[in-house]
Amino acid sequence: MQTERPGQALSAGEIFELVREDLEHVEKAINSESLASVETVTNIGRYLQQSGGKRLRPALLLLCARFAGGDGKSAVQLGAVVEMIHAATLVHDDVIDVAQTRRGRPSANVQWGNHTCVLAGDWLYMQAFQVALRERNFHVLDLLIGLTQLMVEGELIQLERIGRIDITEADCMEVADRKTACLFSACAKLGAVSAGADTAAEEKLGEFAWNLGMAFQLIDDMLDFTSREQTLGKPVGGDLKEGKVTLPLVYALETATAAERRQVDLVLGERTYDSAPFAEIYSMIERRGGLQRTRERAQQFTDRARQLVAEFPDSPYQRALCMLTDLVTERDR
Numbered sequence: 001m002q003t004e005r006p007g008q009a010l011s012a013g014e015i016f017e018l019v020r021e022d023l024e025h026v027e028k029a030i031n032s033e034s035l036a037s038v039e040t041v042t043n044i045g046r047y048l049q050q051s052g053g054k055r056l057r058p059a060l061l062l063l064c065a066r067f068a069g070g071d072g073k074s075a076v077q078l079g080a081v082v083e084m085i086h087a088a089t090l091v092h093d094d095v096i097d098v099a100q101t102r103r104g105r106p107s108a109n110v111q112w113g114n115h116t117c118v119l120a121g122d123w124l125y126m127q128a129f130q131v132a133l134r135e136r137n138f139h140v141l142d143l144l145i146g147l148t149q150l151m152v153e154g155e156l157i158q159l160e161r162i163g164r165i166d167i168t169e170a171d172c173m174e175v176a177d178r179k180t181a182c183l184f185s186a187c188a189k190l191g192a193v194s195a196g197a198d199t200a201a202e203e204k205l206g207e208f209a210w211n212l213g214m215a216f217q218l219i220d221d222m223l224d225f226t227s228r229e230q231t232l233g234k235p236v237g238g239d240l241k242e243g244k245v246t247l248p249l250v251y252a253l254e255t256a257t258a259a260e261r262r263q264v265d266l267v268l269g270e271r272t273y274d275s276a277p278f279a280e281i282y283s284m285i286e287r288r289g290g291l292q293r294t295r296e297r298a299q300q301f302t303d304r305a306r307q308l309v310a311e312f313p314d315s316p317y318q319r320a321l322c323m324l325t326d327l328v329t330e331r332d333r
Contacts, residue, residue: 012327015320019062022072022079026058029080033131036123044108044120048087051103058083060212060324061187061194064205067317070195074135078190081128081144086183088124089151091117096155097242101235139193147186154178162243163268165253165261172247176217177210184213204308208321211305216328218298221246222291223331225282237278240267247297252290260284295329302329 016023027049034045058079065075093099094107095114101107109117125148132144158175161167188209192202224239225248239246245253245268253261263276263284273281285291302325309321 010316010319010323012323015063015323015327016059018316018320019059019066019072022062022066022076023055023059025072025076026055026062026079026083029076029131030083033080033084033127034124036127038123040112040116041120041123044091044112044117045087045124047108047111048091051105055083056216057086057183057187060184060209061191063317063320063324064188064191064209065195066191067312067315067321068192068195068197068201068205070191074194075191077131077135078140078194081132082183082187082190084124084128084131085144085148085151088121088128089155091121091124093155095121096159097238099238137193140190143186143189143193147182150178150182154182158244161245165245165265165268167245167250169247169250172221172250173214176214176221180217180220181210181213184216185210204311208305208308211301211308212325212328215298215301215305215325218247218294218301219329219331222248222294222298225285226291237273237281240264240281241271241273243268243271248285248290248294250290251293252285252288255288256284260288298329302326 030049031046034042034049036042036045061079061082062072062075065072090102091108094102095109095117098109099107100110108120112120129141129144132140154175154177157178161171161175185206188205189202192205197205221239224246225237227236235241240249245264249264253264256264263281266276267273267281306322306325309318312318
């Protein structure tokens with residue numbers, strides 16, 4: 001089966017240029033839909049919007065909608081919906097993780113406090129569903145409700161495993177599925193639905209995006225160890241410091257010595273790198289092949305994503321979806 005890049009390759013700029021006007025409308029929709037009767041909620045929503053972000057999820061939705069022949073109008077509203085849901089999850093995640101920074105700026109919970117941010121995240125969730133309800137499409141609501149439940153379950157599962165060193169590859173994949181891949185898949189499916197695509201196309205696009213999302217999360221786990229704080233926008237090594245054992249560390253621990261495992265246990269127990277320096281943990285992960293194996297596993301997901309999208313007829317939007325796989329695996333933040 002063909003897995004090569006079909007047609008002429010597109011750059012990142014060219015990919016996003018295909019839906020630039022739609023993305024601008026998404027930004028306007030987010031801005032207007034984030035207005036609340038309580039000023040603090042509005043301020044938090046604006047703060048999140050102004051902090052940037054790649055807007056990869058609404059861009060994926062818009063590309064799938066255009067690929068399926070949609071005019072973009074319904075997709076714009078749904079693009080705002082998924083970005084608002086994503087923002088709500090980030091607000092709640094930062095509270096749970098006691099995060100200090102997000103995208104290079106103080107996180108919302110640092111600016112406004114945990115109690116306010118939890119309620120603001122709740123409001124964003126409800127507002128997103130309010131916007132989605134205007135589509136008067138039960139299938140859209142089914143997708144969004146199922147998505148939200150999976151994401152909450154993913155966060156709960158991750159919380160249950162905080163501080164544990166006995167995490168497996170299957171455990172990591174389960175969290176990646178529920179916290180990230182399911183959102184990517186829902187974006188693609190919503191784009192297809194907004195364009196009136198048939199069930200087969202919706203499901204195939206959803207499977208493509210699920211594989212893309214799995215790769216995205218695995219690369220994210222790797223970058224938490226390899227990136228620089230200025231690039232990542234948050235402290236490097238933050239996952240382990242928060243008590244989370246992710247895939248690069250799982251792979252490394254398979255062949256780690258008792259002394260190396262004790263170092264990891266120290267970080268998990270103390271939630272600092274004071275007794276076991278980050279540089280030593282990083283060196284162990286690299287030496288034990290954790291980073292390389294994680295990249296290879298992510299590449300398997302991107303290869304499958306490219307294989308799926310290559311089965312569609314060639315077009316600029318099809319090529320853009322194909323090239324998204326490279327943007328995910330080659331990114332540095």
